Amino acid sequence: MTAVPLAQRNRFELLAMEAVSDPVLDLLASHASCRSYRPDPLPPGTLERLMVAGQSAPTSSNLQAYSVVAVEDPARKEALMALCGNQRMIKECPLFLVFCPDIHRLHYVCARQGYPFGAAFLEMFLLASVDAALVAQNVATAAEAMGLGSCMCGSIRNDPQAVIELLELPPGVFALVGLCVGYPAKPLEVKARLPIETILHHERYSTDDMESGVHAYDRLMAAGRTYDGRRVSISGEPDTSRDDSYGWAEHTARRLTRPETIAASASLRENLRRILEAHGWSFQ
């Protein structure tokens, strides 16, 4: 997989300074989301190898509170695409994986052994969601190690009920993130991140570097013309302005004040709790 670094690949400056030549760190550091795919099929055994990597992730108390649904059928991928903000990559990629927090299996194990399930709390929802996310990240790393591209899709949560029905997810199972896997159709662009001092805190949380970090990153992203042609409108009319005051801060603030620009169908994501409560999850 060819990754074309942008001029603003600031997250690598440190690695370069340290003259790291570790292949794993290099792989992780050159991650870039792949948003278009060649139709080429994957080599035999790819899915099984990805799953070995995924199942090797840590899992809380060895509960293994997750399942993975592999979608390769073109009609089903097209149906999922329609539920995920019409992102074409979901139809294009040969393999679309859906990572699901899963307490259905744990309910079964309790019933099998004759005990009532006593863990219906927010904590269990969070534990299963973390389990599933750790698996997803390991699978993404493995895919990239195999020369494939990947893209994590939170848009699988745009319409949770429709995905539950399409994938026949039983109570206690929902789709947390999707992952496109396939051969990149074009070179990938590595994206810069907030400065390390904005994210990393020593001994206690500190906001000392927050404004300087947000400012620096905002200017970096604005200078890279990152948001040209995709500015978030707050007036109802498309925002076609091109002044450089619009950077990461303005883009992010507009999205958070209008969260439907994150979820293609925010009204449904706003219903996430109601849908999940009706499907076997508790938030007490």
Added chain:
Amino acid sequence: MTAVPLAQRNRFELLAMEAVSDPVLDLLASHASCRSYRPDPLPPGTLERLMVAGQSAPTSSNLQAYSVVAVEDPARKEALMALCGNQRMIKECPLFLVFCPDIHRLHYVCARQGYPFGAAFLEMFLLASVDAALVAQNVATAAEAMGLGSCMCGSIRNDPQAVIELLELPPGVFALVGLCVGYPAKPLEVKARLPIETILHHERYSTDDMESGVHAYDRLMAAGRTYDGRRVSISGEPDTSRDDSYGWAEHTARRLTRPETIAASASLRENLRRILEAHGWSFQ
């Protein structure tokens, strides 16, 4: 890092069959949690290199809704150990990282740009938690690539309010998972996982392989004497029995019917929602 595989390392059989010699897949597949550490300090630059790997993880809508608190001070590690079920490894390891979903920074960005924060939903809690988990997994992978051991600690959620106070986490920030990092004091034991067909579903969720997978794994874990000396008591008296009917299914069911055996202080984990709601998070 020397990993001593158990006889039951079934998650590798497939990789071996496929004769994979990819260093990244090998690294991921040989993950084992490290629960005791040598006091040796880490090489200079380790934390920064780990963070480059962590920040390279995918992040939803580039919101980067997470922070990391690095704890190296012995007194603070000891205080955290006391809050995390007295797991000695937290005090022993030279570096303890706390991965935090963070919408404090996003609230700041909205205020900075003059917009009200409009994303106070369960979806935002989940998005930030997934962001933080993906970072944690990348950091764990990077640590193991550098020859270090690691152990993910969900026990950081045992007493969320005390951790908020100890690490001075502002509203909209909480501790999701901890990660011990350091040199293993002894060889690690790779743990088996549920059979792939129990976790992986094709096109739609299926329970066809659930009982056979649970049964096979239950017997594998029982045969390995995995739970000798640490059986969960349901009578109030310690369970010192050694019959082989007690495997993964019985252990898991007992823990889920008595969730305080997962969280050292379940009463507090049961309060997770109330504590987080008082600390800037919404579950609507």
